[in-house]
Amino acid sequence: MPSTFAHAGTAGRLVVVAAGVVLLGTGLGACGSSGGSPGAASTVRADVPADARTQQIAEVEFARQCSVGTQSFPKEADIDADLAKRLATAGVSHLEWKQWHDSLAVSPQLVTQFAEVGKHGCQKT
Amino acid sequence: MLRTKGTNETFPDRGTAVHRRSNRAGRSAAVAVISTVLLLLAGPAFAIAPAGADKSNARALTTTTASLSPGQSGWVSVVWTADQTVTDWSTTVSAPKGVTVTYPTTRGGADTSLYGSDTLVGTTRDFTSFKLKVPYTQTTSFQVVLTSRYSVGVGNSANGNGNGNAGNNGNGNGNSGSFTTTATVTVPVQAASGPTFTQQTTSLAIKAGSSGFERIAFTGGQADLTDFSVRLGDLPAGLEVAYPGDRASAGLNGDQTLVGGSADYVGVRFIATDLRPGTYSIPVLISYTAAAPQTRTASLTLNVS
Numbered sequence: 001m002p003s004t005f006a007h008a009g010t011a012g013r014l015v016v017v018a019a020g021v022v023l024l025g026t027g028l029g030a031c032g033s034s035g036g037s038p039g040a041a042s043t044v045r046a047d048v049p050a051d052a053r054t055q056q057i058a059e060v061e062f063a064r065q066c067s068v069g070t071q072s073f074p075k076e077a078d079i080d081a082d083l084a085k086r087l088a089t090a091g092v093s094h095l096e097w098k099q100w101h102d103s104l105a106v107s108p109q110l111v112t113q114f115a116e117v118g119k120h121g122c123q124k125t
Numbered sequence: 126m127l128r129t130k131g132t133n134e135t136f137p138d139r140g141t142a143v144h145r146r147s148n149r150a151g152r153s154a155a156v157a158v159i160s161t162v163l164l165l166l167a168g169p170a171f172a173i174a175p176a177g178a179d180k181s182n183a184r185a186l187t188t189t190t191a192s193l194s195p196g197q198s199g200w201v202s203v204v205w206t207a208d209q210t211v212t213d214w215s216t217t218v219s220a221p222k223g224v225t226v227t228y229p230t231t232r233g234g235a236d237t238s239l240y241g242s243d244t245l246v247g248t249t250r251d252f253t254s255f256k257l258k259v260p261y262t263q264t265t266s267f268q269v270v271l272t273s274r275y276s277v278g279v280g281n282s283a284n285g286n287g288n289g290n291a292g293n294n295g296n297g298n299g300n301s302g303s304f305t306t307t308a309t310v311t312v313p314v315q316a317a318s319g320p321t322f323t324q325q326t327t328s329l330a331i332k333a334g335s336s337g338f339e340r341i342a343f344t345g346g347q348a349d350l351t352d353f354s355v356r357l358g359d360l361p362a363g364l365e366v367a368y369p370g371d372r373a374s375a376g377l378n379g380d381q382t383l384v385g386g387s388a389d390y391v392g393v394r395f396i397a398t399d400l401r402p403g404t405y406s407i408p409v410l411i412s413y414t415a416a417a418p419q420t421r422t423a424s425l426t427l428n429v430s
Contacts, residue, residue: 065204065250072191072199074345074386076229079200079240079254101241104249105210115248 045099046106050113057100058110058117060090066122177302181277183207183245185308187252190269192313196348196415197385198225198258203271203310205239209247211275213303214238216253220269227256245275258349259314261416266313274305317347321415322383328426331395333402338369341409341425342390345383350413353383355391358408358422363399368392374412383413395427402429 048054064086073079087097104110183205190201203216215236218226228237239251253271278301325342341355356374357366368375375391383389409423 062250065252068202068252068254069187069204070191072193072197072201073254074199074384076200076254076256079202098241104246105244111246111248118250 044102044106046103048100048103048107048110050109053096054100054110054113055117056090057092057097058114060086060092061097061101062114062118179277179302179304179306181207181209181211181247181275181304183211183273183275183304183306185271185306185310186250187308187310189311189313192315193257193259194315194317194347194385195259195264196261197317198256198349199385200254200256201312202252202254203308204250204252205245205273206250207245207247209277210244211247211277211304212244213276214243214245214253214273215275216255216271216273218255218269218271220257221263221267223260223263224267224269225256225258226269227258229254257312259312261348263314264316266311268309268311271308271310272305273307274303276303277301317385319346321346321348321421322350322411322413324409324411324423325388326390326425327423328428329395330428330430331397333400333429334398336394336396336398338392338394340378340390340392341375342388343377343383343411344388345385347385348415349385350383350415352381352418353377353389353411353413355393355412356410357393357425358410360407361400361405361427363397363401364405364427365396365398367394367396374410397429400429404428 064083068079068082071082073082083097084094087094100110104114184207185203185205187203190203191199193199193201205214215238217236218228220226228234232238237253237255239245239253241251245251253273257269323344323346325344326340329339329341331337331339343353354374354376356368360366369392375393377383377389377391379389405427407425407427409425411421411423413419413421
């Protein structure tokens with residue numbers, strides 16, 4: 001499974017830089033560009049409703065984020081393997097997880113649900 | 126909400142500092158011209174000019190990473206959150222002298238980003254990972270400083286936490302631009318425990334008269350062992366061995382280093398053309414460098430049928 005760390009959006013940054021030049025030249029001081037990876041955009045669904053399945057994915061992700069800060073992995077691929085193991089245990093495919101993750105930015109219900117899952121913080125181990 | 130009245134404000138309660146490259150719209154035309162010239166001269170570092178204060182409150186939640194031992198390398202992670210959605214996330218890490226930082230290959234090796242994407246959705250979490258290699262001389266905990274750069278754009282209201290700034294872009298009250306936040310995180314260093322390494326393959330079965338390569342597997346302990354090589358000692362009559370590349374010893378398949386916590390193997394060719402069936406105990410001489418070069422002798426049981 002390929003590592004999912006975000007790829008550097010060189011092209012996106014060039015666009016940002018170009019936009020910055022234009023904006024500065026016109027006296028505007030702001031710019032906005034997500035610069036996300038092209039592949040990620042293809043899987044985004046907006047306004048995904050929260051349901052039991054997304055709840056399950058949110059729980060897997062939150063548990064992973066609670067533990068990842070206290071874990072070290074010998075190899076880079078082990079981080080992906082850790083996610084794969086957690087997803088497999090929960091019966092969730094990597095594609096489901098990826099779509100859920102990519103949809104977070106444009107799906108308020110998923111964000112609210114994710115926040116609800118984590119509202120009590122990480123369990124002490 | 127983030128307090129960014131100054132250009133460099135520190136939050137001691139969480140070891141996070143936020144730096145704002147200020148450039149408010151509405152300044153004089155002369156300033157705009159100078160800024161433009163600086164932009165063209167200095168490149169991307171100044172090309173992304175923020176319009177206002179960073180209200181994203183992007184910050185690290187992790188104050189202490191997983192512990193590492195002297196000589197160990199490992200991928201550690203820092204979890205981040207923000208009140209508002211930020212994009213184009215890029216993190217670099219500075220570590221004390223002697224501690225090596227490596228970034229994920231997926232981004233070219235110059236920085237790391239968030240795991241799922243380079244966007245941190247407001248009120249959610251994501252994490253950055255990077256590899257630290259702790260030298261054997263580093264026996265006490267140390268700190269690393271993470272500098273994260275990100276963009277705050279307009280229209281960040283998808284998560285219900287939009288602050289209404291979408292329409293403020295360009296009037297000096299907006300919440301967009303490029304910002305950085307830094308976090309100082311402690312990396313505990315604890316003495317390694319357990320075996321230095323484990324020889325997983327302690328017996329092999331071969332046919333009399335055969336000649337072929339066999340694998341002898343090892344699993345690393347906590348710390349990395351560099352220049353890991355294996356050769357066999359006194360051999361029974363009728364047995365010869367050879368190593369890949371006709372070298373004097375066998376190196377690991379994957380690397381010269383047996384990475385702590387990971388498995389690898391060496392290949393040894395057993396030339397048993399004149400070896401009688403039976404069970405033989407063969408010394409295994411294992412050389413490696415931990416804090417200093419070392420050699421250990423183990424054994425391998427060879428079952429010849």
